[in-house]
Amino acid sequence: MDKIIIRGGNRLSGRIQISGAKNAALTLIPAALLTEEPLTLRNLPRLADVDTFGHLVNQLGVSTEIEGKRPEVFGRVMTLKAGRITSTEAPADINRKMRASILVLGPLLARMGHARVPLPGGCQIGARPIDLHLKAMEALGADIEIGAHFVTATAKDGLKGGLVKFPTVSVGATENALMAAVLAHGETIIENAAQEPEITDLAQCLIGMGAKISGVGTATLTIKGVTSLHGDTYSVMSDRIEAGSYACAAAITGGDVELVGAQPETFEAVIEKLRAAGVSIEPTEDGMRVRCDGDIQPLTIETQPFPDFPTDMQAQMMAMLTLAKGTSVLTETIFENRFMHAGELERMGAQVEVAGRTATVRGVDALNGAPVMATDLRASMSLIIAGLAARGETQVLRVHHLDRGYERLEEKLSAVGADIERASGD
Numbered sequence: 185m186d187k188i189i190i191r192g193g194n195r196l197s198g199r200i201q202i203s204g205a206k207n208a209a210l211t212l213i214p215a216a217l218l219t220e221e222p223l224t225l226r227n228l229p230r231l232a233d234v235d236t237f238g239h240l241v242n243q244l245g246v247s248t249e250i251e252g253k254r255p256e257v258f259g260r261v262m263t264l265k266a267g268r269i270t271s272t273e274a275p276a277d278i279n280r281k282m283r284a285s286i287l288v289l290g291p292l293l294a295r296m297g298h299a300r301v302p303l304p305g306g307c308q309i310g311a312r313p314i315d316l317h318l319k320a321m322e323a324l325g326a327d328i329e330i331g332a333h334f335v336t337a338t339a340k341d342g343l344k345g346g347l348v349k350f351p352t353v354s355v356g357a358t359e360n361a362l363m364a365a366v367l368a369h370g371e372t373i374i375e376n377a378a379q380e381p382e383i384t385d386l387a388q389c390l391i392g393m394g395a396k397i398s399g400v401g402t403a404t405l406t407i408k409g410v411t412s413l414h415g416d417t418y419s420v421m422s423d424r425i426e427a428g429s430y431a432c433a434a435a436i437t438g439g440d441v442e443l444v445g446a447q448p449e450t451f452e453a454v455i456e457k458l459r460a461a462g463v464s465i466e467p468t469e470d471g472m473r474v475r476c477d478g479d480i481q482p483l484t485i486e487t488q489p490f491p492d493f494p495t496d497m498q499a500q501m502m503a504m505l506t507l508a509k510g511t512s513v514l515t516e517t518i519f520e521n522r523f524m525h526a527g528e529l530e531r532m533g534a535q536v537e538v539a540g541r542t543a544t545v546r547g548v549d550a551l552n553g554a555p556v557m558a559t560d561l562r563a564s565m566s567l568i569i570a571g572l573a574a575r576g577e578t579q580v581l582r583v584h585h586l587d588r589g590y591e592r593l594e595e596k597l598s599a600v601g602a603d604i605e606r607a608s609g610d
């Protein structure tokens with residue numbers, strides 16, 4: 185298994201190209217199941233999760249063609265064609281690698297009237313049940329049967345529009361409900377929908393394919409079902425979490441970095457917190473510039489659904505705040521076990537105390553390089569950020585987590601001055 189070795193202390197300076205968003209890509213790929221015509225996705229990030237989802241839809245009968253496999257270019261173009269769906273069963277092995285595979289449920293049901301998906305177990309960051317996805321399908325007329333390892337959903341006469349009222353906000357369940365509703369008979373209203381920009385991206389792609397959706401970007405989505413969708417070409421939005429992660433990396437090294445392609449309007453809550461920490465953020469023609477030439481100030485952060493502070497940025501912010509001039513408090517309200525990076529950051533000299541859903545971070549003067557273990561995707565990135573500022577060498581083990589969500593991380597960071605490399609071995 186690969187590891188990443190960082191010799192910390194270099195100030196980051198230059199330009200970093202931000203890739204297409206993982207979480208948008210992972211809902212746009214299953215959207216291709218909704219039409220027999222080709223859907224071309226541009227600006228798809230080159231990530232393990234995208235490859236895995238490609239393999240998943242291949243097993244359902246979808247062809248995937250990648251244009252111009254030029255290794256020097258970030259992102260790529262993929263054309264998916266679900267001319268004939270040959271299977272409505274999502275394979276169990278893929279589900280273990282990537283929880284977003286549950287997002288085939290809505291499209292398969294809508295197009296084929298049947299879907300069998302593996303019951304996902306918990307993962308490192310939390311239990312992650314799928315009850316809200318199943319309730320949404322039921323509200324659209326599906327019969328749900330929960331077996332020992334699989335859920336089978338059936339809508340013999342097709343899905344029917346209905347009221348989907350979410351008791352709590354779920355990104356994935358909103359995406360599944362939206363993809364199911366676009367081909368259902370009649371009108372669907374989704375209340376308490378998640379408003380994450382990736383959902384807006386999905387809605388815009390679906391509208392381009394002929395779907396009738398209003399209320400995009402709000403908590404109430406109204407969908408008038410159509411009998412079929414057509415193909416289209418759609419460009420995946422820029423990854424706001426990748427951009428936020430590199431902003432933290434620039435800040436902790438006292439750097440000056442332009443994040444090319446970043447869309448500041450998609451992560452204003454993060455930008456607001458970075459500014460409150462003393463980091464300068466300015467829009468540029470190509471994205472945004474992040475600079476930090478003074479001390480990092482402590483912050484109080486609580487994760488919440490969009491438009492508030494995203495849980496996917498909590499770990500990276502914590503890494504940055506380990507060197508703040510004072511005490512920060514981070515509260516995680518979305519996932520029950522998303523502080524595993526805290527213990528690893530402590531190995532590097534950070535002072536973090538976790539009590540339930542709150543972590544108190546007492547800023548220290550310096551971090552020291554150490555061998556640390558990546559436990560999940562964003563936890564891994566927090567260790568990279570800490571390693572960039574630490575004295576001496578940090579080895580981040582189990583980097584396969586990082587490969588799920590950061591396109592060519594070492595290359596992007598080396599280009600702005602980091603001393604970072606990938607090596608094989610444990």
Ligand SMILES: CC(=O)N[C@H]1[C@@H](OP(=O)(O)OP(=O)(O)OC[C@H]2O[C@@H](n3ccc(=O)[nH]c3=O)[C@H](O)[C@@H]2O)O[C@H](CO)[C@@H](O)[C@@H]1O
Pocket residue numbers: 206207208210283284310311312313314315316317318352353354355356357378494495496518519520
């Ligand atoms: C591929 C993708 O887009 N992943 C993102 C998506 O995950 P994902 O879509 O899995 O996250 P959700 O928004 O669904 O989860 C939010 C909360 O709702 C709970 N829940 C969810 C579904 C359900 O049926 N029942 C239930 O109780 C979850 O356990 C969690 O506590 O949104 C999360 C929250 O912004 C992000 O951290 C993930 O990066």
Ligand SMILES: C=C(OP(=O)(O)O)C(=O)O
Pocket residue numbers: 206207283284496561562589
């Ligand atoms: C939790 C994340 O992703 P996933 O839902 O794919 O596990 C993430 O992107 O931080």
